[in-house]
Amino acid sequence: MKFTTTFFLLLFSSSLCFAQEYMGPKKDIDQILKNAKNFSEHIVDSDYEMILDSYTADAKIFPNNMEILTGKEAILKYWTLxxxxxxxxxxxxxxxIKVIGVEAYDYGYYEGTTKKADGSESSWKGKYVVIWRKEEGQWKMYLDIWNGVR
Structure with a gap:
């Protein structure tokens, strides 16, 4: 009885630790994770050049409650605060994250905080899907869609 309880406790706790599922070459998964982390840093830093560099030349973004935005100029305009x-x-x-050749898909959740002109802050969260494409040896976002959750 003690063994069975311990076994199920370990099984349950290990499933909580490994909720993420990554499939594909480790070096590609690691680069996608790094690029996603860098993208968040570029957003916080308002580094618009690097935000744009995170996307492929023919990227499209699908912001919540908006039309599809295509190309670097439209993406730059969207992200410029x-x-x-x-x-x-x-x-x-x-x-x-699943890598399939030179493309990969990534889905999950996002969170953030906006600081407004009056000094107040608002927090937000949502879900996203990104289709990544390998361009010149680098993983970049090709399709980027997100919307909020409550």
């Missing part, structure tokens, strides 16, 4: 507004926190939390 007014001077009095900033993102103080942005994080991607992948649930699954």
């Amino acid at each position: 007014p001077e009095s507004v900033s993102i103080s926190h942005h994080k991607l939390i992948p649930e699954e």
